């Protein structure tokens with residue numbers, strides 16, 4: 001069999017070893033299994049490289065590879081698949097805490113949960129997992145009368161948290177503990193495990209794993225999880241401004257034709273999600289639907305490896321289908337039977353939050369019409385190497401009955417790594 005002769009590059013390709021399996025999901029990608037040796041010809045972007053395996057070439061996810069011959073110890077980052085130094089380092093400074101505290105929708109929701117359950121919180125033992133500056137713990141101490149709040153924080157912020165607790169007269173009720181919640185020793189089980197763990201697309205950062213491990217270890221039988229449940233919502237949408245900014249731009253900049261760069265632009269800008277997206281409700285092409293739901297009492301850490309959801313959208317108005325937008329909601333059940341559930345919704349019809357929404361762009365936009373059906377599935381696959389990352393795959397078909405014909409467009413699976 002004639003294998004494709006790869007022209008020798010001026011700088012010889014580097015040999016990398018695969019750290020785990022990867023299954024291609026498009027003709028332009030290359031599958032491999034753990035231990036495969038790949039020749040990397042071009043590091044076309046930070047996330048995707050152009051590589052060769054046994055004479056076949058294609059795009060491969062850079063984070064799955066390690067330079068061949070580099071021992072485990074050489075590449076210290078591999079010893080830290082949770083990237084904890086970087087992660088907890090980032091929470092040791094004020095920037096992220098200021099962002100979260102400035103998010104009124106988020107912070108007021110947690111305060112409302114405490115206020116509306118203040119009577120039932122009396123004499124209860126609470127754990128605030130990942131307390132940061134301790135805001136939720138101090139809400140508990142100020143607005144209710146729990147017997148104890150264990151405010152657990154792994155980053156160096158914790159020394160300031162102790163100071164804030166004292167400064168606000170909460171040291172009788174709030175005990176600040178430094179360490180990873182799933183590792184440290186608590187003197188007792190807790191009645192309520194409260195945490196603000198949600199990341200982009202709900203799960204990014206995968207702090208939720210720590211919440212589940214702490215639940216299994218420290219939440220007493222019949223104890224309450226806050227949030228009690230979580231859902232990832234999805235909607236097909238227009239994103240004309242973003243499309244114009246990143247793709248249409250190349251059509252006629254300064255009177256020149258730059259369209260040969262559009263495949264590069266597609267690879268560089270549209271193969272990973274746009275986390276900072278603020279979708280206009282007008283850009284939703286249909287009603288959203290919850291594609292993944294987590295019951296915080298029953299979901300297991302192993303379930304986080306791969307989560308799947310089906311969707312079926314009925315297009316409600318004609319428009320250009322540029323992509324899908326995702327966001328999340330979390331629910332806080334009442335401590336009283338039949339009490340009202342409080343919800344934090346980070347979607348386009350609620351008050352904006354620091355999470356904003358996440359936009360996944362299609363390879364190419366498609367005109368859709370009222371009544372079209374966009375149906376398919378979403379798969380969130382946790383990165384086997386980098387444990388705070390995941391890949392999102394979207395596979396969909398469109399059934400359109402315009403022009404009196406039944407067009408059934410099956411589109412490529414779309415890979416997003418975030």
Ligand SMILES: N=C(N)NC/C=C/[C@H]1O[C@@H](n2cnc3c(N)ncnc32)[C@H](O)[C@@H]1O
Nearest residue numbers: 091130132153154155180181197198199210
């Ligand atoms: N909502 C988002 N995105 N981030 C939540 C905020 C994360 C906070 O929780 C802390 N944290 C995260 N994981 C743990 C853990 N396993 N044990 C103790 N503290 C932890 C971080 O240092 C931040 O201060």
